[in-house]
Amino acid sequence: MNSMGRRRSRATAVSAAGVLLLVGACGSNDEGSAEETAAAIDCAQFEQYGDLEGKTVSVYTSIVDPEAEEQRASYKPFEDCTGAEIEYEGSREFEAQLPVRLTAGNPPDIAYIPQPGFLKSLVEDFPDAVTPAGEAVVANANEFYTPEWVEYGTVDGTLYATPLGANVKSFVWYSPSAFEGAGYEVPTTWDELMDLSQQIVDDGAIPWCAGIESGEATGWPATDWVEDVVLRTAGADVYDQWVNHEIPFNDPQIVTALGAVGDILKNPEYVNGGLGGVTSIATSAWNESANGIPDGTCWLHRAANFYQANWDEGLEVAEDGDVYAFYLPGKSASDKPLLGGGEFVTAFSDRPEVQAFHAYLSSPEWANAKASVTGQGWFSANSGLDSSLLQSPIDQLSYELLTDPSYTFRFDGSDQMPGAVGAGTFWTEMTAWVASDKSDQDVLTAIEASWPSS
Structure with a gap:
């Protein structure tokens, strides 16, 4: 059995300064780049992967430039210390x-899978193509990720994929300076959030702004709303049953959750500040829909x-800045569900160099290398990540929540559902819910009817 078949020992994570120096050296085009890398860090931590000189590993992903440049830069320590070459291909048509x-x-050789549901379908449809994770990858997964994250990369008891990047969706964006000026406090319970919304109305303003327009993907931000609220009104166990279709999509508990979403998004007193009425949510671009916050x-x-x-x-994103975000509260201050998402690494070959690169991508060394070359908007669920490397206060907060055991994490539900539902009727029916005031029951019943029979 080669070195990749043995459980790897945990290597010491590279310090912030060390990672920056490492990637700077690795990014050099000078002929001495490999030697500079060896001088910047101890390549002994890469010896577990073996001598891979002359070996090539192909990576296929939906991540395209400019983000792809950061991905490629994060591979340089592995390439320069092992001798392997990583061939990267990003495609906007990846899933098709x-x-x-x-x-x-x-x-x-390697692909970055954006949804657990997609991974499951690949394993089911191409059982001889997707390669189970090797022992070194399994060891990293169990050491550096929570059981929930490991489970999302597991199909029928076999680990196939490990987390890559991550995101946290349970946030409410606001203006700290505006809150201070108005005397508002960040709510810590759902009731306090609703009381704050009403207080803003009583003070003569419209509290919420929202938009779900996203081209062919219009509707997806509304599904995040529903998922977040199901976690808060029904709990994580019911959420899992709903996502896995162990209860119907229109179960009474889900009807209750959608009604709670409607208490905000269908309340004409609460929406849609700076954009219009309730129906404007359907036509407001999701990526511009919060512009009214700094405008007041x-x-x-x-x-x-x-x-x-x-x-x-020109806006400062910080706890005391122009804009920031607070955790979307649960029923009580101690009730802490957390919705998020991310990508997963899976392999289609058991060649030693492929398994070695998969192991690197599941390690703290890769997470720290990636963080050191990335601006805002990226972090990992890897517990070995040095959070001081994260470039944005909101990313640091996200990582803090994601790795805090008092929070109950669940992956984006629509990303786990069959495509016809999660990226189909769930989007279109939620759009109809705001655009034409389709009822809660009719929306959920239509989605339930669309769930594939097998």
């Missing part, structure tokens, strides 16, 4: 083309940590 490539017998035309906007990329560059 990956099954085509598998059918044609032309799989990549709305106060609250529920969106993930990655919404920060849409703020004007």
Whole structure:
């Protein structure tokens, strides 16, 4: 058995300064780049992967430039210390083309899968193509990720994929300076959030702004709303049953949750600050829908940590800055459900160099290398990540919540559902819910009717 078949010992994570120096050296085009890398860090931590000189590993993903440049930069320590070459291919047609490539017998060595549901379908449809994780990958997964994250990469008891990047969706964006000026406090329970919304109305303003327009994907931000609220009104166990269709999509507990979403999004006194009435939610671009917060035309906007990329560059995103986000509260201060998402690494070959690269991508060394070359909007669920490397206060907060055991994490539900539902009727019916005031019961019943029979 080669070195990749043995459980790897935990290597010491590279310090913030060390990672920055490492990637800087690795990014050099000088002929001495490999030697500079060896001088910057101890390549002994890469010896577990073996001598891979002359070996090539192909990576296929939906991540395209400019983000792809950061991905490629994060591979340099592995390449320069092992001698392997990583061939990266990003495609906007990734989800459609990956099954085509598998059918044609032309799989990549590594792929980044954006949804657990997609991973499950690949394993079911191409059981001989997807490779179970090797022992070193399994060891990293169990050491550096929570059981929930490991389970999302597992199909029928076998680990196939490990987490790559992550995001947290349970946030409400606001203006700290505006809150201070108005005397508002960040709510810590759902009731306090609703009381704050009403207080803003009583003070003569419209509290919430929202938008779900996203081209062919219009409706997806509304599904995040429902998922977050199901976690808060029904709990994580019911959420799991709903996502796995162990209870119907229109179960009474889900009807209750959608009604709670409607208490905000269908209340004409509460929405849609700076954009219009309730129906304007369906036509307001999701990535521009919070513009009213710094303008003072709305106060609250529920969106993930990655919404920060849409703020004007002149705004400071910080706890005491122009805009920031607070945790979307649960029923009580001790009730802490957390909704999020991310990508997963899976392999289609058991060649030593492929398994070695998969192990690297599941390690703290890769997470720290990636963080050191990335601006705002990226972090990992890897517990070995040095959070001081994260470039944005909201990313640091996201990582803090994601790795805090007092929070109960659940992966985005629509990403786990069959595509016809999660990226189909769930989107379109939620759009009809706000655009034409379709009733809660009719929306959920239509989605239930669309669930595939097998």
